[in-house]
Amino acid sequence: MGRTSDAKEKIIESAIELISLRSYNAVGVQELCEHSGVKKGSFYHFFPSKRDLTVIALDRMWANFKTGMLDPIYNSESTAREKFQTLLEKSHEYQSADKDYKGCVTGCSIGNLALELSTQDEVIRLKIQEIFKEWTGYFENLIIDSINEGDLPVETDPHSTAQAILAYIEGLSLLGKTYNDPSVTSRLGEGIMQLCITRKKVKKTA
Amino acid sequence: MGRTSDAKEKIIESAIELISLRSYNAVGVQELCEHSGVKKGSFYHFFPSKRDLTVIALDRMWANFKTGMLDPIYNSESTAREKFQTLLEKSHEYQSADKDYKGCVTGCSIGNLALELSTQDEVIRLKIQEIFKEWTGYFENLIIDSINEGDLPVETDPHSTAQAILAYIEGLSLLGKTYNDPSVTSRLGEGIMQLCITRKKVKKTA
DNA sequence: CTCTTAGTTGACCAGTCAGTAAAATAATAA
DNA sequence: TTATTATTTTACTGACTGGTCAACTAAGAG
Numbered sequence: 341m342g343r344t345s346d347a348k349e350k351i352i353e354s355a356i357e358l359i360s361l362r363s364y365n366a367v368g369v370q371e372l373c374e375h376s377g378v379k380k381g382s383f384y385h386f387f388p389s390k391r392d393l394t395v396i397a398l399d400r401m402w403a404n405f406k407t408g409m410l411d412p413i414y415n416s417e418s419t420a421r422e423k424f425q426t427l428l429e430k431s432h433e434y435q436s437a438d439k440d441y442k443g444c445v446t447g448c449s450i451g452n453l454a455l456e457l458s459t460q461d462e463v464i465r466l467k468i469q470e471i472f473k474e475w476t477g478y479f480e481n482l483i484i485d486s487i488n489e490g491d492l493p494v495e496t497d498p499h500s501t502a503q504a505i506l507a508y509i510e511g512l513s514l515l516g517k518t519y520n521d522p523s524v525t526s527r528l529g530e531g532i533m534q535l536c537i538t539r540k541k542v543k544k545t546a
Numbered sequence: 547m548g549r550t551s552d553a554k555e556k557i558i559e560s561a562i563e564l565i566s567l568r569s570y571n572a573v574g575v576q577e578l579c580e581h582s583g584v585k586k587g588s589f590y591h592f593f594p595s596k597r598d599l600t601v602i603a604l605d606r607m608w609a610n611f612k613t614g615m616l617d618p619i620y621n622s623e624s625t626a627r628e629k630f631q632t633l634l635e636k637s638h639e640y641q642s643a644d645k646d647y648k649g650c651v652t653g654c655s656i657g658n659l660a661l662e663l664s665t666q667d668e669v670i671r672l673k674i675q676e677i678f679k680e681w682t683g684y685f686e687n688l689i690i691d692s693i694n695e696g697d698l699p700v701e702t703d704p705h706s707t708a709q710a711i712l713a714y715i716e717g718l719s720l721l722g723k724t725y726n727d728p729s730v731t732s733r734l735g736e737g738i739m740q741l742c743i744t745r746k747k748v749k750k751t752a
Numbered sequence: 753c754t755c756t757t758a759g760t761t762g763a764c765c766a767g768t769c770a771g772t773a774a775a776a777t778a779a780t781a782a
Numbered sequence: 783t784t785a786t787t788a789t790t791t792t793a794c795t796g797a798c799t800g801g802t803c804a805a806c807t808a809a810g811a812g
Contacts, residue, residue, distance in 0.1 A: 342758025548788025
C-alpha cells in the first residue's frame, strides 16, 4: 500500500485557516505549502490544482459548520425560536474569538468565497450554491417546527423565510467584517425573528 | 500647465468595470492598462499604487450609486414604503441587466470588495465602513419619514433598523450572486418591510 | 528479500505581479 | 521663442504565480 501521510489533511487545514482569514487570491500555493510544512511537489500529488483544493476545503468548512454548529443546535431540546437565538449567540462568540486571536472579524468563510469567486469559477459557485441550499434546508426545518409549535402562523412559507434568514445572516457577517465589530451580529440578530413574520406562501405560477 | 489627459478617468472607469465583474486580486494593473488604453508608466503617473486607485474607484462607485439610485429615489414624491420598493425594483433591474449583458449577477461591487479586502487592507476597510455609514444614513432618514407618515410606530429605532436593512440588502446581493439569479432580490425583497416591525430603541448604557 | 505502490523532494518552467526610472513629447505660460 | 509643466512611452526590475517533472525514498505485500 506504499507509505502513509497526513500531508493532504494538513494542506486542507492550512487552506481553511489561511483562505478564511485572507482570501482565495491572496493566498498562494507556495504559502499554503510553507504553512502546512509540505513541499510543492507533494501538494500537486494530492491536489490537481489550487481550485480543486478549494472545492474540498469548502466541503470541509461546511462539514465542520454542520457538526460544530448546526447539528448540535438542531438536535438540542429547545424551541425553534431558542435555537435561532443560540445560533446567533454562537456566531457572535466565533466572531469575537476571531477578533481576539486573529485581530479581525473574518465573517463567513463560505460567503467570503462566494463573493470573491462566483463570477470567476462556475464549479466553486455551484458548490457554494449547493451548500447554501442545504443550509436553507436546516432553517426550513426549524421554521416548520416553529409552525408546529404554534409560534408561527400556518401561512408562513418555510422556504422563502429560510432563504431570507440566510441572506440576513450573511449580510450581518458582511457588515460585521466591514466594521470589524463582532457586536453587529448580536445587536441586529433579533431581525431574524422579524423575517419570520407574515411571510405567506405564494402559489407557483407555471 | 502642460498637456491634458483623460487617462486618469479612463483608468478609473476600467477599474470599476473590471473589478466589479471579477475581483480586486483577479484584475492586474496590466489588464487595467490594456482595457483603458493607457501605458503602465502613465498608470503610475496618476496613481501611486493599485490600492490607491481602488480607494478612488470605491468613492466613484458610491457617488454613482447615490446620484443614479439613492438620490432620485429619496427625492421622489412617494411614501417611504414605496421608496424602499422602488429601490428593490431598481436593484432587480440592475442585476438582470448584469446577467443579460455580462453573463452573471455581480452583486454589490462595494460589498464584494468589503469581503475580499477588509481583513487585508485597513484603508479600504475604513473607506467601505464610511460608505456603509452614509448608506445607513439614507435608510435612517427614510425610516424617520416613515414614522412621521404614521406608517411605523414611534418606538422604532431608525439607526438599528437602517443597519438591519443594509445587512439584508447585502445578504440578498450575496445570495443573488451565488445563485446567479436576479430574482432572489425581488422574491425576498419584502423582508425589508418586516425588518422595520417592532424594532425598539434601546437606551445606551455608558 | 524484492516488488509495488504511495509519498517526498528539489529543481525548474513560462508567465504574471506590482512597481520603477528615465527619456521623449506635447501643451501652455512668460 | 523659450522655459516650464504635465503626460506618455519604453524598457526594466525582482519577486512571485500556478503548475510540472523526474529522481528518490519509505512502507507494506507477496
